Amino acid sequence: MATRSWAEPYKIKAVELIKLTTPEQRKEAIREAGYNTFLLRSEDVYIDLLTDSGVGAMSDRQWAGMMTGDEAYAGSRNFYRMQETIETYYSYKYTVPTHQGRGAEHILSKMLISDGDYVPGNMYFTTTRLHQELAGGTFVDVIVDEAHDPVSDHPFKGNVDFAKLNALVEKVGADHIPYICVATCVNMAGGQPISLANLHELRSWCDQHKVLLVHDMTRVAENAYFIQQREEQYKEKSIREIVFEICSITDIATMSSKKDAMVNIGGFLAMNDPALYEQACALVVVYEGLHTYGGMAGRDMEALAIGITESVDDDHIRARVGQVEYLGEQLQRAGIPIVTPIGGHAVFLDARRLLPHIPQDRFPAQALAAALYLESGVRSMERGVVSAGRDKTTGENHMPELELVRLTIPRRVYTQAHMDVTAESVIQVAERAEEIQGLRFTYEPEVLRFFQARFEPV
Secondary structure, rough: OOOOOOOOOOOOOOOOHHHOOOHHHHHHHHHHHHHHHHOHHHHHHOOOOOOOOOOOOOOOHHHHHHHOOOOOOOOOHHHHHHHHHHHHHOOOOOEEEOOHHHHHHHHHHHHOOOOOOOEEEEEOHHHHHHHHHHHHEEEEEEEHHHHHHOOOOOOOEEEEEHHHHHHHHHHHHHHHHOOEEEEOOOOOOOOOOOOOHHHHHHHHHHHHHHHHHEEEEHHHHHHHHHHHHHHHHHHOHHHHHHHHHHHHHHOEEEOOOOOOOOOOOOOEEOOHHHHHHHHHHHHHHHOOOOOOOOOOOHHHHHHHHHHHHOOOOHHHHHHHHHHHHHHHHHHOOOOEEEEEOOOOEEEEHHHHOOOOOOHHHHOHHHHHHOOOOOOOOOOOOOEEEEHHHHHOOOOOEEEEEEEEEEOOOOOOOOHHHHHHHHHHHHHHHHOOHOOOOOOOEEEEEOOOHHHHHHEOOO
8 A cells, every 4th residue: 555645733823924035135135144044134034944943833732821921030830830841751850941952051061061071972063062162171072983974874873982982081081071962863963863772871881980971852852753763672662752761861951942842942951960950050040040940931931841742742753854854855866965864853965065166165065055045045054164163272174074054944834845945946056056156254253153154255
């Protein structure tokens, strides 16, 4: 019997109108933005695939929940509801709310990192690494080699390589490793998952070396979906069950709730150690707000609690990842080079293979993102040498193996027709790839340059 088509497990109740622009308007807009898609005005964008952070569509239940917001300065009932939901679905006993994920990263880094420490992780993330460096630490990549190969079909490119981890211990000693930070569905690798088998082995390693295991759980539900599909012993488990097991393996978690939990703002730092919780509560007051609201309004904590329950629904996550796969498979059929396997939140174009005539120090991924916007008004983002930044010691550009453009699909926002338009736009850009020019900086910020940098064609 032929496989049936699938449809989104929701109905559209409200719409936001978007504007079609002319090629001339887009040319002027990208020039004014310094060829940086982050600096485009939203009103000049047709299909916005810049990020999935804070741009998902909230459900009617979430919007209804926001009307029950308790905006008390201390002891908001929405905080306790959120805290209970996090323990029920994610296992963590203690929660400190923050304005978003980087607020949690900041507090965690100040709590645990000392000058001269090393923090291994399964590939860097921009704000995570910067907070570690500002606290005096050095990030060390311990992800498997396959993660740096865009054409490898390894099913779990997010896995930790224990040979690399052991080599680091041999070099610096476990006493200089305060924690290991593992991301579920590794963003910079192309949205690639880590296996539960690897996580369980990592738990044993951490216990042996007395090192904490920190979970960057921004996209944990998507990771659970890939485990369900690819690890035989979990095929009959629900997404909710797998998510809980992933979290229960770890000691501490940072969460940007603007992704999986589908809220417009918010995050948290969660843990099981009461002493660490007391320390976090003291710091959150300094940098975010009182420990029962952190950086969040009561209404946003309520929407977050509801979003968590919706995020682990099997039908929801199947359709969410399915839409990403739908776009990726269209591009694959057209011969467009992308990172494989297709990730959970985005399709990543391989700018090195698409634009072989542009050297990496002329920022091919940045140039490709600008060209895609010029073609159709689709906004994407660079994930290559610009995002990688400079070595804090030498000042030289980090030159990552992956030079990518990320087409990030917001949750419950776009239809398959929008994916069709996006695929056609990428294909049209690829057909005239040799016409695309490299870029150079006209303005380069000291840190996180991909947000604010400006460029011009070479």
